[in-house]
Amino acid sequence: MSASKAVLADLLTEAGVAVDGDHPWDIRVSDERLFHDILLRKNLGLGEGYMRGWWNCDRVDEFICRVLRTGAENRVRDSWRLVVKALPALVCNLQSLSRARVVARRHYDLGNDLFQAFLDPHLQYSCAYYKGMDGSPDNQSDEAVARDLETAQEAKMRLICDKLDLQPGDRVLDIGCGWGGLARFMAEERGCSVVGVNISKRQIAFGREFCAGLPVEIREQDYRRLNESFDKIVSVGMFEHVGPKNYATFMRTVARCLKPDGLFLLHTIGSNTSGPGLDPWIATYIFPNGCLPSIAEVAKATEKHFVMEDLHNFGPYYDRTLMSWLRNFRRAWPSLRGAYGDRFKRMWEYYLQSCAGAFRARDIQLWQFLFTPIGRKQPECRFG
Structure with missing residues (x-):
């Protein structure tokens, strides 16, 4: 040996x-x-x-x-090779305006067919909310897994709407709006008008069609360019791409755009510890320049602008979400193989399973923060 x-x-x-x-x-x-x-x-x-x-x-x-x-x-x-690989995250702004589109091109623009194959019909590429739902992908049929995933994603979107106390006529900003599923849900279910900003061309094209006929505007725009007023602001699964050097800028942008009596919900994967948070395999093959924030880093970036009204951790549900995506992906693979190839299959299966294992071990978390501008009256508790 x-x-x-x-x-x-x-x-x-x-x-x-x-x-x-x-x-x-x-x-x-x-x-x-x-x-x-x-x-x-x-x-x-x-x-x-x-x-x-x-x-x-x-x-x-x-x-x-x-x-x-x-x-x-x-x-x-630790290998010196990994130390060298992490240095750019410590020294450079890997999520600057010029670099921000790298993850859009290499991940979110892979192909809408891929994401439609394993996500739910609302195309929610973030943790579902399985509260009160029994079952596990291990002992369910493919159909039951897909059905429960859709139900849990709708529960997640409804939870977000409740926390934001969305009312008919509210003007909502969705930072990093994905394929427009949440924007569509907020417009249809709560009668809101929604502006979504994104930098993924394929997501934007899909989202505009997905939300056609609704009071939803999806823009190709970096969040740093925003300077207008909104009743409520939400960001789901995007803060992982902001980067530590831009956390303060992100929060200043939200503070600039949120009305004095508004509400801001941030939904993000997070790390138990502060630091560059750079997983070299994920950063190389899945999410270039990605970085998971810690609670301390989020709090530091918000302390001049917001009061934290609620912090909700439902990270264990991400385990079930990822394993459900894996089942959907494997079921759909025969239709994807020609476009993506067997090496991609092994990469994607490793991505989904390794992340599920990390959430199961409580090595990483899923947080929803609810913030109000400093000086605003505390909202009524409508938390899950």
């Missing part, structure tokens, strides 16, 4: 994972270069090894969860 394999096998044993074992979360290694690569490049080497087919696992989600729960990954010495 090589020294690299021996070191990693010992660490995995502490996590209850075996190399070439019989459990669904055990890994089967077909190329032993994997062990040296993981020691050298940690999770970047692990993810790339999976994409190359160097290892397999029946339940990647559970494997990742077990490793994260025991902290085994933290006992692999």
Whole structure:
């Protein structure tokens, strides 16, 4: 046994994972270069090894969860390669106006057919709200998984509307509006007029058609260019792309645009710790320049502008959301294979499962913050 394999096998044993074992979360290694690569490049080497087919696992989600729960990954010495890779996030503004479109081109513009294949009919690419809903994708039919996902995403949108106390005639700003699903829901269900801003050309084109005939305007516009007045402001699943060097700018923009008696809801994945929050595999293959904020970083950016009225963590529901997306993706794969190829399949399955495992281990969180401008009367509690 090589020294690299021996070191990693010992660490995995502490996590209850075996190399070439019989459990669904055990890994089967077909190329032993994997062990040296993981020691050298940690999770970047692990993810790339999976994409190359160097290892397999029946339940990647559970494997990742077990490793994260025991902290085994933290006992692999950081490689100088990873330190060098993280330096740009510390020194440069990776989410500047000129760089912000990178993630739109490389992720959100991949193809609407891909996202329609695994998301719900409202195209909600963020955590669903499964409160009060029994069941698990592991023991449900494909049809039940899809049905529950749609119901839970509608519950999430309804929760947002309730927290914002949306009223007919409210003018709402949706920062990073995706394919327009939430904007459409707010217009149809609550009688609001909505302005959505986005920089993904494919999402914008789809959203304009999806919201046709409703009081919804979807603009190709960076949030930093906004300077007009709104009753309510919402941002769902976009703050992860803002970056630490722009948190203050983001909050100043919201404060500039929100009426004195308004409400602002921020829905974001978050990190338990402050810092660059740069996962090298995710940053390389899924969300270029992405960065997860901590509660401390959000609070620091908002303290001059807002009062935090509510902080709601329903991160455990993201586990179920991601595993539901995985089921939908696998069911739809025969229709996607020709356009995306088998390497993409392994990459996307690893992305969905590794993120599910991280949420299951409570390594990352999903937060909804509700803010009011300083000096506003406290709103009535309508929180979930």
